[in-house]
Structure formats: C-alpha cells, structure tokens
Amino acid sequence: MSVSAPEEVVGAFIAAIEAQDIDAAIDLLADDVSYENMPVSPIAGKDAVRATLEGFLGVASRIEWPVTRQMTSGSTVVNERLDRFQIGDGWLELPVAGVFEVDSDGRICLWRDYFDMASYTRQLAALTDNH
C-alpha cells in the first residue's frame, strides 16, 4: 500500500472536480472532512460535502480550476486558483485561495477556500438570467 503525497492528493481531487466525477472526488476525502467556504458556515463530513458539490458543480457544463500557484509544507497544501464554471454560453470565473490538509491515509481532512461570495453570486445571476 502506498499513500500519495499531499500535493498529489490535492491534484487528483482538483482533476476529479474538473472531470465532474463527484464519486472520485469524494473518495479522496476523509470521513470527517471539514469543507470551509470562508464566507459561510463550515460543511462537515463526506455526505454533506457531496450534496454541496452536486449542487454547485451541477449547474456547470464544464469546469476548469487552473492552479496558478501552489506550495506544500508537511501535510498542508496551499494554492491560488481561478475556479471557472461554464454556465450556458458564458464562464463564471472566481479567484480562490485554498488551504488543504491531507491526513496520514492520503485523504483530505480540511478544504478551506477564501473568496469573495458576491463575485460568485453576481456572475451566477448574470449567467442564469440569460436562459
């Protein structure tokens, strides 16, 4: 048995999100994962994270989360990303700073994203009003 390095786990997780493969993404999370979008309350546990991901990924026909900078220290990975969601004919683009902690089983136990909620909701409203 081998356990992947933290940056490999985070890379595989983001690849699963981009592929809209929620099962693969959830498999990379610890059972007691804490998913923290800083503007709102934390989401605790795999099932709640699955429901959240199904909701906000489900509106997109394509997803790209290019990582523009990434650093790893021990079990922690920090990155800057531009989370892009194709919705209808347009793209929602959200600058994000993410913090991930990976446990000794190679699963993500903390996923914390810093971003501006209004930048997200404003674009989402504009893109969904078109259809």
Added chain:
Amino acid sequence: MSVSAPEEVVGAFIAAIEAQDIDAAIDLLADDVSYENMPVSPIAGKDAVRATLEGFLGVASRIEWPVTRQMTSGSTVVNERLDRFQIGDGWLELPVAGVFEVDSDGRICLWRDYFDMASYTRQLAALTDNH
C-alpha cells in the same frame, strides 16, 4: 548591507500595520508594488497604497492581524490571517488568505489578499452605526 528573508519582511510589515505605523509599513514596499484586494481592482504603487492604508486603518483604534498559518517558497510568502480592527466598542474580524512576493531588495512587490468583501462591509456598517 543585508537583505531580510521574505518571511521577515512580511512579519515586519504586519507588525508595522498592527502598530499603525504607516511610514514603517510603506518603507517595506517596492516603489511599483501591486496591492491586490481580490474583490476589487489592484492598487498600483506606494502612494496609492499609502492612501488606501490611511483610509481603512484610520477608522480603527487598535489593529491585530494574527497569522494562523504561513508558508514560504523562494521569494513568495503565503499566510492565513484573522485581520482584526477595533472600531468603537467592537472588533471587526476578517479571515484573509494573503500572498506576498518580496523582491531582491527585501521589499514587498506584490501583496494580494483573498477575502469576502461583504463580511467586511457588513461588520463595518454595524460598528460605525453605533456611534
């Protein structure tokens, strides 16, 4: 002449902010610094950064920016902070992820903060309405 390590420069910068010593903070910035609060447009150059800092630090009677996590890679420093501002009888508290680049002269040439603007403006309104 010695040039401080990137994490020392960032630490001194945050200490200057907490001391509300804007001159000391500005001395640690490169002339062509880019100050990027991600929800709004970038601010270019020392003079514009000084005007911005005077505005948003000036409303606070005390400032504390505890760093809860920090990583350095080469000339880049990334941190998580809880930026706290005492305004009147209360404290505004803003979770922030910061990215700093320090140039070869030991001056900050990029300061980029990820945060939720509404979390800031909502608290600011509540604290200033009291007085």
